[in-house]
Amino acid sequence: MNAILTFIKSSIGRKYLMAGTGCLLVLFLIIHMIGNWKLFVGADDINHYAHVLKYYPLVIWTFRAGLLAVAAIHVATVVSLVYENNAARPTNYAVKHNNRANFASLTMAVSGGVILIFIIFHILHFTVHAFNPEYGQWKTAISDPSGIFQAIAPVGVGESVPDVYRMVTDAFSHPWIAGFYILSMAFICLHLSHGIRSAFQSFGFTSPGVRCFQCFIANIVAIIIFVGMSAVPAAVLFGFVK
Secondary structure, three states, X not given: OHHHHHHHHOHHHHHHXXXXXXXXXXXXXXXXXXXXOHHHHOHHHHHHHHHHHHHOHHHHHHHHHHHHHHHHHHHHHHHHHHHHHHHHXXXXXXXXXXXXXXXXXXXXXXHHHHHHHHHHHHXXXXXXXXXXXXXXXXXXXXXXXXXXXXXXXXXXXXXXXXXHHHHHHHHHOOXXXXXXXXXXXXXXHHHHHHHHXXXXXXXXXXXXXXXXXXXXXXXXXXHHHHHHHHHHHHHHHOOOOO
């Protein structure tokens, strides 16, 4: 146990922890993105999906607590490593050489700050309903409960469930909300494009011969998540989904 704690407290241990938690957060984003796409299938599908998430409250709240812990660990390790690196060079260099740096790496602190603000807003907006209390009261009847979700969280025809479809379409019909979500996704894309490359390095899966390919993979994953997560607010804003 002491050996594990010593490893975690070390610089290399925290780099592993930062990379590992970052990978878990990327996995969550992909799952969340796929869940959001159910809006394009129809109201019944996304409302039944939301019903599944609330059908087992202990499971969903355990998952949320775990996700929050992962995010907190990720932020804490990043802050500690940055502080440690800055403390190691108390005197600024007269000339800074950023030959291998790019825009994404130079703006990690900014993109990370925007992402944190977005997460807080997202939770207050869609989970807590702090800005629109009526969202928590909107219900609708399921007309077609068929599909895989019926085996997980059964719903009878005409049974009332939270109207997530209406909530999402109402929220993203406001240009400033949809715009803020899309802008936040752009910062997440920027953050991921560098973060994924850093994860390869932290785990030791990098070398000059494969670095370009890893950069390509990181950029592709970041772009897919940006497009996939932005698709819902954009579709609602421009009237493709009503």
